[in-house]
Amino acid sequence: xxxxxxxxxxxxxxxxxxxxxxxxxxxxxxxxxxxxxxxxxxxxxxxxxxxxxxxxxxxxxxxxxxxxxxxxxxxxxxxxxxxxxxxxxxxxxxxxxxxxxxxxxxxxxxxxxxxxxxxxxxxxxxxxxxxxxxxxxxxxxxxxxxxxxxxxxxxxxxxxxxxxxxxxxxxxxxxxxxxxxxxxxxxxx
Ligand code: ADP
Numbered sequence: 001x002x003x004x005x006x007x008x009x010x011x012x013x014x015x016x017x018x019x020x021x022x023x024x025x026x027x028x029x030x031x032x033x034x035x036x037x038x039x040x041x042x043x044x045x046x047x048x049x050x051x052x053x054x055x056x057x058x059x060x061x062x063x064x065x066x067x068x069x070x071x072x073x074x075x076x077x078x079x080x081x082x083x084x085x086x087x088x089x090x091x092x093x094x095x096x097x098x099x100x101x102x103x104x105x106x107x108x109x110x111x112x113x114x115x116x117x118x119x120x121x122x123x124x125x126x127x128x129x130x131x132x133x134x135x136x137x138x139x140x141x142x143x144x145x146x147x148x149x150x151x152x153x154x155x156x157x158x159x160x161x162x163x164x165x166x167x168x169x170x171x172x173x174x175x176x177x178x179x180x181x182x183x184x185x186x187x188x189x
Pocket of ligand 1: 009087
């Protein structure tokens with residue numbers, strides 16, 4: 001299996017690039033943010049459990065997120081591989097993912113981090129908010145998400161760097177140019 005983690009702060013373009021990657025490489029896309037949002041709009045028990053946290057811009061607890069992720073992988077037993085988007089967001093999630101994949105005789109192939117500065121992120125999310133009206137894109141909630149990123153999620157980078165799996169890509173510029181760079185990393189595997 002080819003398993004890629006697409007990593008980056010809120011607004012880095014993970015969703016946009018994931019769409020393009022799954023089309024080209026026929027991998028399964030797992031976006032934990034999208035799955036949580038689907039649970040919330042379907043008012044499932046899980047959705048009810050996490051909706052306040054998400055609306056507030058906080059991370060969902062690891063145990064809940066990891067269980068949901070493992071479930072999602074298990075729903076796709078014949079998959080050629082996965083693109084993990086929005087997961088792992090903590091070192092505990094990264095370690096759980098390694099252990100889970102190992103139990104299936106698999107592993108993370110590479111982690112691709114989209115590098116985008118904070119000024120650009122804030123601008124992009126303000127634009128997105130006009131289109132989607134996501135509650136957690138409002139300025140104060142967004143601030144909380146960025147804080148969560150810099151206090152918890154950023155530590156995932158050295159975790160994968162130590163495994164020599166991390167590639168950083170400039171996430172600012174033309175969408176197709178960024179995609180070409182991403183493909184350059186994927187094609188090495
Ligand atoms: P973004 O657009 O900021 O990248 P996502 O759509 O990936 O955001 O996620 C939206 C929200 O869902 C997060 O702010 C968080 O509350 C929750 N969430 C998504 N993935 C995770 C995760 N791996 N761990 C904890 N919470 C998560």
